[in-house]
Amino acid sequence: MCIVTKVEHLNTMDDQWALHGEGNANVVLSYVGASPQLSGFVLRVSKRLKKQGSPAKLQLSGDVAKSDTVPAQPATATHADSLLNDLVEDAIWQGILPAIASTGAAQQSISTVSRQTTYIQHHLGPILGEQYINVGVPVQLPPGAAKALRDVGFEAQDGQPCMLLRDQTSLKSVAPPAGFEPCSLPVCVEIKPKSGVLPALRPPGLLPRLPVTPAARLKAVVPRYPMHQLLKREAKQGTQQQGSTDQQVDLSGLSLYNPLDLFSREPKSVERAVRALLDEPSNNLRIFIDGKLVYGGRPDAESLSAVYDRPGLEGAGHVGVPASGAAARLPPALAALEPTLRQVLTGEGASSSTSGVDLLVHILCEVLVREALLSNVQSAQKMDALGVEAALHMYNRLLSEVQKEQGSRAGSTAQQLQPAWPRVHPGWSDLWTRWPRNRLVGELRDYITSATAKDCGVMIAVQQLQQARTAPQPHAGAASAAGAAGPSSTPLLAGGVVPSLQEAVKMMQPKAAQLLQLSCTPKEEAASQPQASFMYQVGLVDLDPKPAAKIPIHYQTDVEVTECALRNLNVLQAMGYDTHLPG
Numbered sequence: 001m002c003i004v005t006k007v008e009h010l011n012t013m014d015d016q017w018a019l020h021g022e023g024n025a026n027v028v029l030s031y032v033g034a035s036p037q038l039s040g041f042v043l044r045v046s047k048r049l050k051k052q053g054s055p056a057k058l059q060l061s062g063d064v065a066k067s068d069t070v071p072a073q074p075a076t077a078t079h080a081d082s083l084l085n086d087l088v089e090d091a092i093w094q095g096i097l098p099a100i101a102s103t104g105a106a107q108q109s110i111s112t113v114s115r116q117t118t119y120i121q122h123h124l125g126p127i128l129g130e131q132y133i134n135v136g137v138p139v140q141l142p143p144g145a146a147k148a149l150r151d152v153g154f155e156a157q158d159g160q161p162c163m164l165l166r167d168q169t170s171l172k173s174v175a176p177p178a179g180f181e182p183c184s185l186p187v188c189v190e191i192k193p194k195s196g197v198l199p200a201l202r203p204p205g206l207l208p209r210l211p212v213t214p215a216a217r218l219k220a221v222v223p224r225y226p227m228h229q230l231l232k233r234e235a236k237q238g239t240q241q242q243g244s245t246d247q248q249v250d251l252s253g254l255s256l257y258n259p260l261d262l263f264s265r266e267p268k269s270v271e272r273a274v275r276a277l278l279d280e281p282s283n284n285l286r287i288f289i290d291g292k293l294v295y296g297g298r299p300d301a302e303s304l305s306a307v308y309d310r311p312g313l314e315g316a317g318h319v320g321v322p323a324s325g326a327a328a329r330l331p332p333a334l335a336a337l338e339p340t341l342r343q344v345l346t347g348e349g350a351s352s353s354t355s356g357v358d359l360l361v362h363i364l365c366e367v368l369v370r371e372a373l374l375s376n377v378q379s380a381q382k383m384d385a386l387g388v389e390a391a392l393h394m395y396n397r398l399l400s401e402v403q404k405e406q407g408s409r410a411g412s413t414a415q416q417l418q419p420a421w422p423r424v425h426p427g428w429s430d431l432w433t434r435w436p437r438n439r440l441v442g443e444l445r446d447y448i449t450s451a452t453a454k455d456c457g458v459m460i461a462v463q464q465l466q467q468a469r470t471a472p473q474p475h476a477g478a479a480s481a482a483g484a485a486g487p488s489s490t491p492l493l494a495g496g497v498v499p500s501l502q503e504a505v506k507m508m509q510p511k512a513a514q515l516l517q518l519s520c521t522p523k524e525e526a527a528s529q530p531q532a533s534f535m536y537q538v539g540l541v542d543l544d545p546k547p548a549a550k551i552p553i554h555y556q557t558d559v560e561v562t563e564c565a566l567r568n569l570n571v572l573q574a575m576g577y578d579t580h581l582p583g
Helices: 079-092 105-128 143-151 214-219 224-237 259-264 267-279 301-308 325-329 332-346 356-370 373-381 388-409 426-434 437-454 501-507 548-567 569-574
Strands: 017-022 026-031 041-046 137-140 161-166 180-182 187-191 285-289 292-295 457-467 514-518 532-541
Touching: 017 143, 026 143, 041 105, 041 143, 079 388, 079 437, 079 548, 105 137, 105 161, 105 373, 105 437, 137 501, 161 501, 180 532, 187 332, 187 356, 214 224, 214 548, 224 548, 224 569, 259 267, 259 373, 267 356, 285 332, 292 332, 332 356, 332 457, 356 457, 356 514, 356 532, 373 437, 373 457, 373 532, 388 437, 388 548, 437 548, 548 569
Parallel strands: none
Antiparallel strands: 017 026, 026 041, 041 161, 137 161, 180 457, 187 285, 187 457, 285 292, 457 532, 514 532
């Protein structure tokens, strides 16, 4: 493969980047320069080790659970162990994803970007819906972006491969519907929906007469999200909570969000789910205005000031301003945001009785019910029909087979964890040994795909519109449909030549915003008021493939979650869940 190592020359205004957020595997930088062509785009860079003394994590995208963090390598880990893990990955994804490069930092960086792109576009695209996938184009990391990373403690090299993507917290790179133009700031809500699937008591068709454990019964009636909340609260408090017989049950710090409500796509249930997330966002909901984080996560003072100090928004959104009326019942940070949301979503002519939060909820529910996105995500989640216990068995078998095939090339200290329950039901263990290799890896692919869907994020960006007052101009961030090349044809994936940023923008498939028209006033006033127009776009983030080497940790976490939930059945009941376990 021919690798371009010369970094393109950039004008100063084309090389201004700022740290936008940090996830488990990637860092995101947003463009803050004056080039209209790059406005509304971000760079996603695979994380490398931080230097000693570097700052703590910035903004985490989504729920950082124990099962979603990369385990530290044991002290006895060797290069051979790493090779074994790579060989297992290649065995699972053979013929679907490019092979993992075994040598050279540059080759490994390109391999990572290439695998991520192929997985998202060609594997997940047909499952989740290509219209919801933000694939991006591989580019070289500009010097200014590399410096921004190094300044906060990340290792970064000028010219290393990264991904250019549309900023889904903004609509700057998206053209408005014909005949309209934006008249306010964009608002984006990021939701981590988590798992909307209840597993079957017994995996279908497999030894149906075996007894069912209490943990399996509980997982069949209570979603994973509330049970995991209990474990996190115990970890935060540093002590195990035993179920109390007291009538008063402590629900502090627990969200009443039920993923099954959100995935139902039934309007009242979806609204209940959205309001529960707003009341207790945890790491599962964040609100951005004009690309700046203002609610959920850890918004900084600079981001808040960048929004609240804009002309027309002065004085809104500061926590020191006392809330009144319906806003007084909201969490303090959300109540402080209420007047800003009202102004951004309704404009200056809004009725004083209009609630910005209620309007945001209304818009979110309309979009989530209208779009097929959640149904597609739920279908992907259901691809894991056997559960994490079975996945661990299959992973262990594949690990052993690959190790035998490679002999001394592969390590001997790679983590293997035997689940406890197969010792009770040995018939399960025999089942996996009879399956051919192609079925084994197929089931593991389904498990990993399901795990991605259970941890993805949903981005809903919305912006108020008005009738266009001038003739529409070509949008700086969108290529013409006739000349646009899809990311699959980018030179990096074909021959190793990385395009320039400007070339990459032109290669991006154009994205079209959807039109939404609804009333911005309370129901009793709606009949006499004209409908407002909004453009919106929905998409999915955090779609990187989960490493198979994490399956043992997934299993450990699952055991801890269910054991904690079984200790706290009364808390689950107080949260509204029926914990009467089926037989």
